[in-house]
Amino acid sequence: MSDDKHVENPGEMIEEEIDIVEFTDEDGNSLLLEVLDTFYYNGEEFAVLGDVEDEEEEEHVHTDDCEHEHNLYIMKIETSTDENGEEIEEFIPVEDSMMDALVEIVQTRFLDDDEDDEDGE
Numbered sequence: 001m002s003d004d005k006h007v008e009n010p011g012e013m014i015e016e017e018i019d020i021v022e023f024t025d026e027d028g029n030s031l032l033l034e035v036l037d038t039f040y041y042n043g044e045e046f047a048v049l050g051d052v053e054d055e056e057e058e059e060h061v062h063t064d065d066c067e068h069e070h071n072l073y074i075m076k077i078e079t080s081t082d083e084n085g086e087e088i089e090e091f092i093p094v095e096d097s098m099m100d101a102l103v104e105i106v107q108t109r110f111l112d113d114d115e116d117d118e119d120g121e
Contacts, residue, residue, distance in 0.1 A: 020052060045077040048106050074102050
């Protein structure tokens with residue numbers, strides 16, 4: 001008897017999965033945003049979304065003095081289940097009263113990430 005265990009490309013790098021979300025603005029224009037981070041605050045889940053970068057932009061080497069700006073959005077994630085039992089995530093605009101606290105959390109998370117990146121170099 002033979003084992004049917006099979007390992008495919010054990011040395012191959014696994015690409016990071018990118019979550020892209022499509023929104024439609026009030027004028028009917030399509031906007032693609034990438035989910036950069038998720039976090040919990042007061043028992044609710046939130047997402048940090050940013051502009052989707054072109055492959056050309058990703059290849060560009062970014063330095064500390066780079067003036068490259070990114071639009072960031074913070075949205076609440078509400079999860080529900082559709083008629084087929086599939087989990088659906090809906091992105092809801094954040095209430096103005098919560099925005100200051102959420103922005104502070106996001107800034108801290110991104111600053112911590114930047115410091116970790118510098119330590120790892």
